[in-house]
Amino acid sequence: MNEFFGSIWWLLVSLGLLVTFHEFGHYWVARRCGVRVLRFSVGFGRPLWTRIGKDGTEYVLAMLPLGGYVKMLDEREVEVAPEERHQSFNAKSVYQRIAIVAAGPAANLLLCIALLWLMFVIGKPDVAPDLGRVEGLAAEAGFQPGDRLLEVAGRATPTWTDAGIALSTAIIDRQPTPVRVRTADGGETLRQLPLDRPGLALREEAPFQDLGLSLPYPAVVGEVMAGSAADGQLRVGDRIVSLEGEPIDGYDQIGPRVQHLAAPGRTLDLGVERGDRRLTVSIDPRLTDEDGTRAWRLGILPAPPELDAIQRYGALQAVPAALGQTRQMASDVVGMLWRMVTGKASLQNISGPITIARVANGSARLGPAWFLNFLAILSLSLCIMNLLPIPVLDGGHLLYYLIELVKGSPVGERALVAGQFIGLAMLASLMGLAFYNDILRLGS
Template sequence: MPELLWSVGGFVVAISVLVAFHEFGHYWVARRCGVKVLRFSIGFGKPIWMRRDAQGVEWAIAAIPLGGYVKMLDEREGDVPESERHLAFNNASVWRRIAIVAAGPLFNFVLAAALYWMVMVLGVQGIRPLIAAPAAGSVAAQMGLVGGEEILTVGDESVATWSDLRSRLIDQALGRQSLPLQWRDADRQTRRGILDLSAVRLDPQFLFEDIGLEPYSPDIPARLDQVLAGEAAAQAGFEPGDELLKFNDTEIHNWQQWAQWVREHPGEVVPVEIRRAGRVQTLQVILGRHEQDGRVIGRFGASVANPPELWQDLRAVSRLGGLEAIPQAVIQTWRMSSMTLRMLGRMLTGDVSVRNVSGPLQIAQVAGYSAQVGLVSFLSFMAIVSVSLGVLNLLPVPVLDGGHLLFYGIEAIKGSPLSQQTQQAGLRLGLTLLAALMGLAFYNDIVSLLG
């Protein structure tokens, strides 16, 4: 129940703020272009709260918090008094209509830059970009990386944390066949190499696996912290505090070794030697089966005690001063916008799976998780979603802001608006595409939950 409350609460807060800022862009520019605004609503459906200001604008909060809208005076939606015809949206010049429609996505980008600025000033905590030993034959191994190196730059951009490394690599890999890397080895020597991306999958789910770059982690003692009810470990009789010693007469040196073996052996029966309260005993466990990314992996069903002192030397903080963060926040907003657009393009070409399209359920889960982690994590999440809203709304799909901009752009070029028949056909097409996208997003949500 607490997880559900965090998810619902985080989702409602994030979406309400992002939608309010988007719609305020439409509202603010409309007022300055001389168009009368009738209602500003957060959410759809029946209003649960509403007030009217001195200018006659109705400010409302509706029951369904999945969007919002700004209703303007428009002769296409009802009768307009002769004295107010000059205030109607449809009678505004095409350039003013373009400005009003474009303002929503533009305000999303402005909000994202402001959120990124706050994140950079507050500081992002993470782990240093140290890498584990790459798999034999991987791209990283062919470069000569052996594990323990710290990545310093990707392309011409420096990285301070593993999160930086991940985002920079995904961003730059989308448009390149090779990528320069610079790293510091165990002898503190700085070295350079070229990362060959020609044979790797660009989907973020598989990119790092194909390259062979995984975060380094210190050896974690194989001592259980929690045993999940109903899972394989609980059914076999394991208890919190058990120290895992051997499996199949193979000595367990650390938790990572055991976890990797479990993943590769779903459904197997294995004897595990443990130490409990000073006594050594053996338990038989039937490993569970779990589907992940289209393949079945083994599942033990217990978490490990993870001493925080093991990670002390791996922690890093990326923080900028207030002035220094301003251009970097703008650059980050541009980078994320470009990456979002290129990811969509790669989905169309099949290079990136459509499983990366998330619906409201997955977004709510991430919202709740980020809110629990802390303010900086939640602000980062909101910045990413704000960028996504801005980019998606600018796509030239009728119904979205980008579709309206397409219509108005054609009108500006040809000197007259498209016929009502053409616009209605475009709107029907837009609704069909939007419904298909929402269906895909909900399907991915359900598959994720069932998985």
């Protein structure tokens, strides 16, 4: 399955699952409150499949799977016979209506916890946050190759992914950031990243690169560029153990040594382990100009680092782990929303269906645990976004019901209509911005 069709497929799977759970939350609580449900639809537009259940509900799978809805009996929308009025949504108490509306986001929250529990039981493979080459700001702050990142600003970083999230947040906040590390000799120390230094140009989407931190990639060839100096000389899987007689311990040592030793007409000898054989390969590096930088290059890329940090728990231990991860993810999502509102974080963090589809496909390729993690993040984001106090969203309806509790009567029809227009305009703006960001990412 190529990337385009794979992205579409996993987007449909992801949204279909999350929307179904969300709408089922509304449906289930509405039925328990005695409300008659007229239609349960996954997707919008023309129905592709319909079925009438024994309870009289019409179940629909529609053409556009970017949402869904539960249509309930409501006197404000259709004429209701007097004997059926007790089954209408608007006839229920304000507390019952609050429960019905809140059930959708609650279903997504519960789904997030369940997905994370399953992810931890399966085991999510990741890379330990050990440092390879260190340069730039990180080198100035005293970081050393072999350091393991333990905490960033008090947040535990058991994996490279966790460290990236924590460092991205620190870059946005632009505050001096303490980082607790375990050094190569086994001791622990605290290093300080001066992220508040004036004039720093740091990108939240590339924290490691801009701070000068990198993984300790093994000196193993992951790709040989076609037509390069190494084409036909090196193979994928070759381990480079020496360069001109000098030992090579990691991939990050190859580039600087090539720059130091290469010269016009000079051939470099590489000691290579290929399977159970050890051989010498002679290569003439080529002086190339990439992104305005002239450098001697062999034309190889490293193999990905070993996945040596697997987060796995037993069935019981996975419960508190899933709850803790959900709490941390909720803090990240709410914190990012607040940073965007206050202008600290870029609005480019808002993503639309194109980006979601690409991330879904990439996560699925990494394995079941990574895809479950992606679904959990998306489910929790759907929960939080739906609770925003924007008319037409669940949070907007909850705001109306809270006002009704305070004033003792429902919000007036004129205010409801005005809120609908405002809510639709806000949603249209957000969707437009999300699609705009998606298009920019496609071109980058």
